[in-house]
Amino acid sequence: MNKYLIFTTAILILLGNVNCSKTKKGPAQIQEALNVVEEVPENEISEIEIGKNPADFVPKGYVIFDTIYGDLNKDKIEDCVLIIKGTNKSEIVKDEYRGELDRNRRGIIVLLNKNKGYELAVKNYDCFSSENEEGGVYFAPELGVEITKGKLFVHYAHGRYGYWRYMFRLQNSDLELIGYDASSNHGPTVLTETSINFLTRKKIVNENANPNIDEPEMFEKKETKINKIKLLKLSEIEDFDKLEVSEE
Incomplete structure (x- = not known):
């Protein structure tokens, strides 16, 4: 009987060792398991990054305010830029003279056309003020976007006071500010014209030495070098109304 018990115990111990060898992993096996990277199937890519229609990229709480088409990456295919607007009811106010005004801010979404759909290039949901801002004694600047x-x-048009515009180019996984132009006017008379190239760091100012509205304009050109600065990215601009570049 004792021999039988000893034999049975030995078999159980042997089976236990075999099972342990199957479940326990050595350091090399553990490291190999940690190095395995799980591949995400292509059909699980977020719709925010790729979509069939431009409207697929509009976030909740926003509507399309304007749509602009044009080639941004020089592949001879029209890309799409959406100007979007918030729909927060708390931003709708009543003005004493103008009535009900929608003061929701606007933003921009840049989409690259990939034939079978659109790919998100840049998004900035709140960088533009509403189209119903106060202009004081004059109307507020009017926003325009084009490719x-x-x-x-x-582009910001400000009637008799002139205009200013920002030029962006697709590069470095964003749209970067590479140029700025402005015209400061007094009615039909141009007082100063400013042009900045942030790539060459060149700033040109044409100043009218004869600002009298009844006399011919006489411009004096001044060219200077601006400090080397990091190019502004469209996705990082918080508020175009507070963007100052002419004095850089």
């Missing part, structure tokens, strides 16, 4: 020769232009 020309592969560049994105953000």
Whole structure:
């Protein structure tokens, strides 16, 4: 009987060792398991990054305010830029003279056309003020966005006071500010014209030495070098109304 018990115990111990060898892993096996990277199937990519229609990229709480088409990456295919606007009811106010005004801010979404759908390039949901801001004794600047020769232009028209515009180019996984132009006017008379190239760091100012409205304009050109600065990215601009570049 004692021999039988000893034999049975030995078999159980042997089986236990075999099972342990199957479940326990050595240091090399553990490290190999940690190095395994799980691959995400292509059909699980977020719709925020890739979508069939531009409207797929509009976030909740926003609507499309304007749509602009043009080639931004020089592949001869029209890309799409959406100007979006918030829909927060608390931003709708009543003005004593103008009535009900929607003061929700606006933003921009830049989409690259990939034939089978659109790919998100840049997003900035709240960088523009509403179209119903106060202009004081004059109307507020009017925002316009367009694509020309592969560049994105953000243009502000201010009637008799002139205009200013920002030029962006697609590079470094964003749209970077590479140029700025402005015209300061007094009615039909141009007082100063400013042009900045942030790539060459060149600033040109044409100042009217004869600002009298009844006399011909006489411009004096002044060219200077601006300090080397990091190019501004469209996605990082918090508020275009507070963006100052002319004195850089």
